Amino acid sequence: MSFVEANGIRLHVQELTPPGVLSPPTAVLLHGLAADTMASWYFTLANPLVEQGFRVLLQDLRGHGRSEHPPAGYALTDFVDDLEALLAPEPEPVLLFGNSFGGTVAFGYAARHPERVSGIVAVESSPPTVDWFDRMRRRLRVRQPALVATGLRTELPESTLPEPSSLSAIACPVLCLYGGRSPVHDMAGEARLLLPRVRTRVFPGERHTLLVDRPDDVRAAVTDWLRTEFHGGQ
Numbered sequence: 001m002s003f004v005e006a007n008g009i010r011l012h013v014q015e016l017t018p019p020g021v022l023s024p025p026t027a028v029l030l031h032g033l034a035a036d037t038m039a040s041w042y043f044t045l046a047n048p049l050v051e052q053g054f055r056v057l058l059q060d061l062r063g064h065g066r067s068e069h070p071p072a073g074y075a076l077t078d079f080v081d082d083l084e085a086l087l088a089p090e091p092e093p094v095l096l097f098g099n100s101f102g103g104t105v106a107f108g109y110a111a112r113h114p115e116r117v118s119g120i121v122a123v124e125s126s127p128p129t130v131d132w133f134d135r136m137r138r139r140l141r142v143r144q145p146a147l148v149a150t151g152l153r154t155e156l157p158e159s160t161l162p163e164p165s166s167l168s169a170i171a172c173p174v175l176c177l178y179g180g181r182s183p184v185h186d187m188a189g190e191a192r193l194l195l196p197r198v199r200t201r202v203f204p205g206e207r208h209t210l211l212v213d214r215p216d217d218v219r220a221a222v223t224d225w226l227r228t229e230f231h232g233g234q
Contacts, residue, residue: 003066006085009073012066013086014038016046016056025118026090027054030061030083032100032124033140033152037065040099044215045222052223054095059086061102063150074152076128076159080108093118093172099211100184101136103176104128110170111162119229120174121222123211126187127167127194133157135183167194173229174198177221179206179213199225 004013018024027049029041038058046056060067062082063074083105087094095118096106103125110117111127126132137157174195178185180202188200201221203210211218 004086007078007082009062009070009082010068011062011082011086012038012060014042014058016050016058018050018053018055021053021055024053024055025095026057026092027095027097028057028059028083028087028106030059030096030098030102030105031064032102033061033064036100036102039065040212041097044211045097045219048219052226057086059083061105063152069150071149072151072155074150074155076104076108076156076161078155079105080112083109084112087116090116095119095121097121097123098125099123100125100208104132107167107170108162110172111166114170114172117170117172119172119226120170121225122174122176122191123218124178124182124184124208125176126184126191127170128159128161129164129167129190129194130161131190132187133159133161164194168196170195171197173225175222175225176200177210177218178202179208179210180204181206182208182210184208 002013004011031038031040038060041058049056063069093116098106103122106120107127140153176191178188185202191198
C-alpha cells in the first residue's frame with residue numbers, strides 16, 4: 001500500500017510496472033463516485049494494461065477508499081488539482097482512464113493541460129458540461145446516505161466548469177464506452193460534437209456498471225483503439 005501527499009491531502013496510490021520494460025508509457029486509472037474505489041480498475045483492466053507494457057497508476061479519489069476524507073473540498077477543480085499534483089513529476093504525457101466521474105476528472109485535467117495527455121478512455125462518462133453536471137446533481141440527491149460524511153453532495157454540483165472551448169481543444173484521441181441500458185449513453189452525441197478525435201461505442205443491454213460487468217469486452221475495445229490510434233493499426 002502506498003500513500004502520496006498531493007495538493008495538501010493524503011492520497012492512496014498504487015503503481016504497477018511491467019517487468020523488463022524500459023521507460024514504459026503511463027496509464028492513470030480513475031474511478032467513480034460514492035462506493036467506487038480503485039478496486040473497480042484493479043480487478044478489471046489494470047493488470048491487462050501492465051501486460052500490454054504500460055506502467056499503471058491507480059488512485060483513490062479524495063473522500064474515497066483509503067485516501068484522506070477531508071470534510072470539504074469536493075468541487076471538480078479540487079479533484080483536478082489532486083491529479084495535477086500527483087502527475088507533476090511525470091516526464092511524458094499520460095494516458096488517462098476514467099470510469100463514470102473519473103472520466104470527468106480526466107477531461108477536466110486534459111482541458112487544463114492538453115499537452116500532458118496522450119489519450120483518454122472514458123467508460124460511462126462525459127466531459128464536464130452543464131448537461132452532465134445537471135444529471136450528476138440529480139444522481140447525488142438519491143445517493144445522499146453514502147455521501148453525508150463529506151461536502152461532496154453539495155459542493156460538486158456547484159463546481160465551476162471548464163469553458164466549452166477548452167474541452168474542444170482536447171486534441172488527443174478519445175474513446176468513450178457506454179452501456180446501452182444506461183442513461184449515460186445518450187451523452188455520446190454531445191461527446192462527438194465537442195471532442196475532435198473521439199470514437200464512441202455502445203454495448204447493447206449493458207448498464208452503468210459496464211466496466212465490472214464486461215471487463216473482457218472493455219479490454220478488447222481498448223486494445224483495438226490503442227492499436228488503431230497509437231500503432232497505426234498494427
